[in-house]
Amino acid sequence: MTARIITANRLDTGIVVYLNQLFDWSTEISAARVITEDSEVEDVLKIVDRAKIGENVVGVYAIDVDDTDEIDVPVPLRFRERIRVNGPTVSPHHVTPHHA
Template sequence: MSSPMLSQILTASRLTDGRVVYFTETGQWSEQILEALFVAGPEAETTLLAQGRQGVAFRQVVDPYLIEVVRAGKDDPLPVRLRERIRAFGPTVYPPPRALIAKDARHVPV
């Protein structure tokens, strides 16, 4: 059996709301890890990090860095480190009481 293929993807926190985002094949930042662009090899990683710096310069993201992922199933990326799996898929202990995006609750009067 062959070992799973290791790749790198670029992640960061979105500047405006801090949400976890990934750099995609189309050059955008997405909340979906499934849309992340995979690379392998030092040259491609350097290029990807440069995209991260550009995201910082364009005030899209904060603290970009590469993470290691295995490509499982239909090439779905699974972060190697638990910390990154938690960032990608949310807290492990219980679902937030409502899968509510804050903006959906703007009708709540203060």
């Protein structure tokens, strides 16, 4: 199957997080627990649910990633998910005041 990782947004800050090896949430996709068996996705989601690991996050779901050996960091297949990793593709022009 396609490799998958589990993502959500933190309840308090709203920022993007990934489930890591320790069944905790990390802001780094590089720390994400990569799942390679179909059945395991459901198992992991069940554990998240039962162990209340999902309490401090909202919107838990699995995403497909490219996790070939050549790269260290899983790369989401969907463009939308890559924007969640990297932030908006347009720079927030106004962070530094803009002068015409």
